[in-house]
Amino acid sequence: MTKKRTIRSIPQQRTQMREQPARERVKNFSEVACGYQLEDALRESERCLFCPEQPCVAGCPVGIDIPGFIRKLGEKNFRGAYEILTDTNLLPAICGRVCPQESQCEGVCVVGDTLEPVAIGRLERWVGDTAIAEGWVSIPYIEPNGFKIGIVGSGPAGMACAADMVKAGCEVTVFEAFHQPGGVLRYGIPDFRLPNEVIDAEIRTLRKLGVKFACNTLVGRLFTIGQMIDEMGFDAVFIGTGAGYPTMLGISGDTLNGVLSANELLTRCNLMRAKDFPNYDTPLPVGRQVAVIGAGNTAMDAMRVCLRLGAEKVHCIYRRSPTECPARAEEVHHAEEEGVEFHWLTNPVAVLDDGNGSVRGMRCIRMELGEPDESGRRRPVPVAGSEHDIACDLVVFAIGTNANPIIGQTSRLKLNKRGYIEVDEHLATSMVGVFAGGDIVTGAATVIEAMGAGRRAARSMKDYLHIRDCNLPYTGDGSSATKCFGLDMREQNFTRVYAA
Amino acid sequence: MADADTPGFEIVGREDFSPATYSLIIRHPLMARAARPGQFVIAMSHESGERIPLTIADFDREKGTITLVVQAVGKTTKEMQQTCQVGTTLYALVGPMGIPSPLGTAKKVVCVGGGLGVAPIFPQARGLKENGAYVIGVLGFRSKNLVFWQDHPDIDEVIAIGPPLMMKACAEVTRPHAIKTMVSLNPIMVDGTGMCGGCRVKLGDQVKFACVDGPDFDGHKVDFADLIMRLRRYAEQEKTAVQRWSENCRMKDQIESEGTLAQAEQPLFDAYAYNELIDLFDPFEQVKGG
Numbered sequence: 005m006t007k008k009r010t011i012r013s014i015p016q017q018r019t020q021m022r023e024q025p026a027r028e029r030v031k032n033f034s035e036v037a038c039g040y041q042l043e044d045a046l047r048e049s050e051r052c053l054f055c056p057e058q059p060c061v062a063g064c065p066v067g068i069d070i071p072g073f074i075r076k077l078g079e080k081n082f083r084g085a086y087e088i089l090t091d092t093n094l095l096p097a098i099c100g101r102v103c104p105q106e107s108q109c110e111g112v113c114v115v116g117d118t119l120e121p122v123a124i125g126r127l128e129r130w131v132g133d134t135a136i137a138e139g140w141v142s143i144p145y146i147e148p149n150g151f152k153i154g155i156v157g158s159g160p161a162g163m164a165c166a167a168d169m170v171k172a173g174c175e176v177t178v179f180e181a182f183h184q185p186g187g188v189l190r191y192g193i194p195d196f197r198l199p200n201e202v203i204d205a206e207i208r209t210l211r212k213l214g215v216k217f218a219c220n221t222l223v224g225r226l227f228t229i230g231q232m233i234d235e236m237g238f239d240a241v242f243i244g245t246g247a248g249y250p251t252m253l254g255i256s257g258d259t260l261n262g263v264l265s266a267n268e269l270l271t272r273c274n275l276m277r278a279k280d281f282p283n284y285d286t287p288l289p290v291g292r293q294v295a296v297i298g299a300g301n302t303a304m305d306a307m308r309v310c311l312r313l314g315a316e317k318v319h320c321i322y323r324r325s326p327t328e329c330p331a332r333a334e335e336v337h338h339a340e341e342e343g344v345e346f347h348w349l350t351n352p353v354a355v356l357d358d359g360n361g362s363v364r365g366m367r368c369i370r371m372e373l374g375e376p377d378e379s380g381r382r383r384p385v386p387v388a389g390s391e392h393d394i395a396c397d398l399v400v401f402a403i404g405t406n407a408n409p410i411i412g413q414t415s416r417l418k419l420n421k422r423g424y425i426e427v428d429e430h431l432a433t434s435m436v437g438v439f440a441g442g443d444i445v446t447g448a449a450t451v452i453e454a455m456g457a458g459r460r461a462a463r464s465m466k467d468y469l470h471i472r473d474c475n476l477p478y479t480g481d482g483s484s485a486t487k488c489f490g491l492d493m494r495e496q497n498f499t500r501v502y503a504a
Numbered sequence: 505m506a507d508a509d510t511p512g513f514e515i516v517g518r519e520d521f522s523p524a525t526y527s528l529i530i531r532h533p534l535m536a537r538a539a540r541p542g543q544f545v546i547a548m549s550h551e552s553g554e555r556i557p558l559t560i561a562d563f564d565r566e567k568g569t570i571t572l573v574v575q576a577v578g579k580t581t582k583e584m585q586q587t588c589q590v591g592t593t594l595y596a597l598v599g600p601m602g603i604p605s606p607l608g609t610a611k612k613v614v615c616v617g618g619g620l621g622v623a624p625i626f627p628q629a630r631g632l633k634e635n636g637a638y639v640i641g642v643l644g645f646r647s648k649n650l651v652f653w654q655d656h657p658d659i660d661e662v663i664a665i666g667p668p669l670m671m672k673a674c675a676e677v678t679r680p681h682a683i684k685t686m687v688s689l690n691p692i693m694v695d696g697t698g699m700c701g702g703c704r705v706k707l708g709d710q711v712k713f714a715c716v717d718g719p720d721f722d723g724h725k726v727d728f729a730d731l732i733m734r735l736r737r738y739a740e741q742e743k744t745a746v747q748r749w750s751e752n753c754r755m756k757d758q759i760e761s762e763g764t765l766a767q768a769e770q771p772l773f774d775a776y777a778y779n780e781l782i783d784l785f786d787p788f789e790q791v792k793g794g
Binding site: 222252272 | 513534538543548552555579595601697699704706717730733737738741748
């Protein structure tokens, strides 16, 4: 009988996690955060109070049973912890690395009221990494139900939807326009935050479950959504094409050579491996000084990539103050350690030409915070007469994205004013049998939210196709919710039970 | 990570028109079915290669093939000239990309193909002809003297595809006559699906992406100076890449032929004069005379 934990009896300090020192890590693309060792994970798991309120579960966009997996972890039942995690979140190794835990589970942790919150993200990552290292994949026997599902986009939303539908017995094909699957996980998030090996491992798991990945397929152009339903025999389709169309700067000089979107920089570096130029053919010269406009996660990634590609100085230009900065706290902290120079309350005015059509610098203006705007954040207003120039060879802009236009251009799907796909509360679009989720619906958001949307869409798809969802307990005969005809409903390896 | 479900795209035909131009015929039944005039593909010849846009010069829906015409100008296209033989595969091929050319209701259209622009203009001319238009084809257009203007005062539209300077010249010639002029732009591209903005082009005060908003645009609105400048972005890296690649080839040949340098200089095929290209590849035989 274990003693009940109190705030005073648990380890007071959060367990440290080893990180690559800043000066070393700006020269390589290896992971910055090195993860916990077994002892660290066990010690940190002792800090969970198993409080009755469990605000962490509600704080998680997909409602992972956090105390559940931490309990199993503490009992050294690591496989059990993995099973609980993957019940709700299929990509723990990925989410543990990229979720903004400080505004989700860890942000509402009860321990965090007095001490530092339990490092839930690090624990999740440890379990995910261990699962990959040990090769754990639970492949239950899945009875095929004959339904064919098409998933457009192999990013987090598509992957989550694919996993749920394949476990329900459907024949799932994921279509990806790029030559490698993973979506924003692959092209957007650099190796030092999310190594490609982790993405590959998760995709391998999905393929073992039976999901087919068809790359080099541009849905909308090679064939349309309409053709998928009408001609190609798909019973339902999920669209997770993302919101990658970058917002332009809209200032003079923004088409000069040396001005590029963070998406282009990251795609060249991460997907096309320009960091290994000339062994890989795609080039990405960064010059000596770089100015990155924006302070979201994409901007942070762009800044730190430029440092690793040899830039001597990287400036971050952001029109608001550090309080409004939307990036994940750990990324801002790491960027500061690596030597990025932050120019808060500064806005670009014009990019300056060197006479040859390339960038020689950028004219900026200081801002001050005025009244709040619709998003609730204080609106920045320029301070007259405060123009100043910053010397740079490269300008990278990461000031937001819009919906990818291709599906909208090639289908009759109803879009909202800003070009995103309109869906109802079940994530169903205006076309029957077609569902959508993730950034293409909500605008740019996080990996875990996209996964949550993928899972919700899968539930709606199962309803639409009348596939009984084994995750829900059978309540038909009024007796036990967990037993049905002598079979334990928590056994998820069947899809239909016919009553005689 | 190789994707085992789509193991490369097979090259089933190849023609060499000149020391610098060649065509590849690739088996891709789905794309042959979907391709429309004016669209393009993005291809990678091997896993560490670049993504390059290539116009779809022709598509055969029965045979299930598409044709790409390539000019060997830089490292990738020169390397492909050597490695892309019949029976080999391309590592990546995605398309058909871009908004298909609007064939519209124009009754009399001039199709101008400069240099390699001859290739993409062919399916457009064919499509227009099938739509019932009177199509005049002009190839290898260099001078501003358009003698035939006098014979045809009722031209509805001009479609010009070729090097940016040529398209710019065409647009300037038609501007005083206010004849609608469509051009097909060729900026540097990476993803081709509208998520990087690398292919952005200026049209007046608007910015559009050639991969999803084009590649066809109104020639009178395009800022050609900007396009030409942006095409030079990687000039230095391109030069170094070609130099390094030629040195590698020369060294390889040297090793293979045990020290004789002459082997590296031998052309891979017979050389055709540029003018004869028109005889080989005259798409307007049926079109002349309407």
